[in-house]
Each structure stands twice: as C-alpha cells, then as structure tokens.
Amino acid sequence: MQAVLFDLDGTLLNLDIGDFFPRYLDKLSRKLDHLMPREKFIDHLMLATRAMMENTEKDKTNQDVFMEVFFAPAELRVEEFYPLFEEFYDQDFPGLNNGYGPVPGAHEALRAARDKGLKLVLATNPLFPRTAILERMRWAGIEKYPFELITSYEHMHACKPNLEFFQEIISRLDLEPSRSLMVGNDPYEDMIAGKMGIKTFLAEDYLVQRKENLKPDFRGQLREAVALIESF
Numbered sequence: 001m002q003a004v005l006f007d008l009d010g011t012l013l014n015l016d017i018g019d020f021f022p023r024y025l026d027k028l029s030r031k032l033d034h035l036m037p038r039e040k041f042i043d044h045l046m047l048a049t050r051a052m053m054e055n056t057e058k059d060k061t062n063q064d065v066f067m068e069v070f071f072a073p074a075e076l077r078v079e080e081f082y083p084l085f086e087e088f089y090d091q092d093f094p095g096l097n098n099g100y101g102p103v104p105g106a107h108e109a110l111r112a113a114r115d116k117g118l119k120l121v122l123a124t125n126p127l128f129p130r131t132a133i134l135e136r137m138r139w140a141g142i143e144k145y146p147f148e149l150i151t152s153y154e155h156m157h158a159c160k161p162n163l164e165f166f167q168e169i170i171s172r173l174d175l176e177p178s179r180s181l182m183v184g185n186d187p188y189e190d191m192i193a194g195k196m197g198i199k200t201f202l203a204e205d206y207l208v209q210r211k212e213n214l215k216p217d218f219r220g221q222l223r224e225a226v227a228l229i230e231s232f
C-alpha cells in the first residue's frame with residue numbers, strides 16, 4: 001500500500017452535516033446581510049456551490065468557478081464581498097464548532113497509516129477554503145498529522161463524486177490506485193473511488209444515507225480500519 005485517503009466530515013470528525021450546514025449558512029448570510037438579503041444570498045451561494053460541484057475543467061480551480069459564478073451578476077462587487085468571506089473564515093467559522101471531536105479510531109487510523117510509512121491524504125470535498133478545512137481538522141485534533149495533501153478549493157479542479165477528484169489526487173502524488181485506500185462515510189460519494197480501482201473502506205459510525213450505494217471493499221466502524229491499515 002502507498003496511501004490512505006481520508007474523508008473528513010463524518011469520517012474523522014464527528015460533524016453531522018445536517019446540524020452544521022444550516023448554522024454555517026445562517027452565520028455567513030448574517031455577516032453579509034447588509035450587502036444582500038439573506039434568502040437571496042443563500043440561493044446565490046448554493047448556485048455557485050453547485051457549479052463548483054460540477055467542475056471538471058482542468059484549467060479552472062473550484063475557487064475560480066466559485067468566483068466566476070458568484071460574481072457573475074454585475075451588482076455583486078468582489079471588493080465588497082470577498083474581504084468579508086475571508087474575515088468570516090478567519091474569525092467567525094471557528095465559532096461553528098458545536099463540541100465536535102474525533103470519531104473513535106480517527107487518531108489510531110492516522111497513526112497506523114503514518115507508522116506504516118503510507119502517504120496521508122485529507123480527501124474532503126474541496127468546496128471550502130483551506131482555512132475552513134484546517135479549522136475543522138483542529139476540531140478533531142488531527143491537524144498535526146503529516147498530510148501530503150489536503151484537498152481545498154484553492155487548488156483542486158473537481159469535487160466528489162466526480163472521478164476527476166480522485167484522479168487528481170492519484171496523479172499529484174503519483175499513486176497506484178490499487179495500492180491506495182479511500183476511507184469515507186458516504187456510500188456513494190466516497191465509495192465511488194472504487195470505480196478507479198482505489199480500495200474502499202466504508203466508515204459506518206456516521207453513515208450517510210443514500211438511495212444509491214456502491215459496494216465497498218471493506219466496511220465497519222472507523223476503529224476497524226485500524227487493523228486493516230496495520231495489515232497492509
């Protein structure tokens with residue numbers, strides 16, 4: 001084995017997206033509500049987010065796509081909004097921590113992979129700036145592990161569940177897909193890595209409910225991934 005790719009939310013961090021996302025939208029939209037009515041802002045933000053999720057253009061980062069779509073309407077001025085986005089992620093985002101912590105087994109799995117000399121990848125969906133990802137990593141206490149790559153919107157050119165997301169990681173770190181393991185809690189968006197030949201472990205502690213499920217190579221509580229990684 002060469003590498004272990006870990007999803008963050010619901011895999012290493014016990015963050016329930018259903019609890020987190022509405023509070024995130026509320027806090028961000030309040031910060032900008034002098035510039036744009038909150039409902040309109042949320043609709044517009046979601047439009048730009050969907051565009052990022054569909055991005056597979058090799059010469060456009062997810063951030064490029066976000067900026068292009070969000071600031072397409074002439075009345076939305078980058079110089080008004082953008083500093084507030086940055087301020088939000090620096091100053092307000094940390095306040096969204098609702099007592100989150102590591103999923104049991106998160107540290108053990110990371111240590112096992114590190115001690116085996118495997119490359120660590122934080123393969124979170126790259127819809128957020130790096131600051132927001134590092135902050136969530138701090139909530140789980142995992143920022144200290146030697147990740148080779150943390151997928152943030154500044155440098156990635158695709159999102160899960162597009163295979164281009166996984167391809168970009170594989171190419172960048174020069175990995176053999178069959179010698180890499182994706183660990184995630186989403187039976188579709190994470191397990192789709194298997195279609196490229198990446199081995200998959202479905203972490204069931206905070207399993208995402210989906211209509212469409214792909215069959216993982218391995219499944220269980222995250223702490224069961226530790227023995228698997230140690231066996232590589």
Ligand SMILES: [Mg+2]
Nearest residue numbers: 007009010185
């Ligand atoms: Mg997840």
